[in-house]
Amino acid sequence: MQCLMLMVWMVGGGEFLNYANLEIPGLEAPSRRSLGIVLTQIGVALDVAVTAVSIVFSLSAEEIVKDPING
Secondary structure, three states: OHHHHHHHHHHOOOOOOOHHHOOOOOOOHHHHHHHHHHHHHHHHHHHHHHHHHHHHHHHHOOOOOOOOOOO
């Protein structure tokens, strides 16, 4: 999500992390800046949560190994 937001801002001629440059109808510069910060924070939180869940699942997965001698 952050990559998409970055590409939109950079293609639009904006500076890196200057969320006020994104043209959103009906929002003034401070509102666009706040919205950009909130969307970035939500994206980071989702990334961290997915990574944590993935690590927990991979560590808790049961590995079934058949014993070749005892079956």
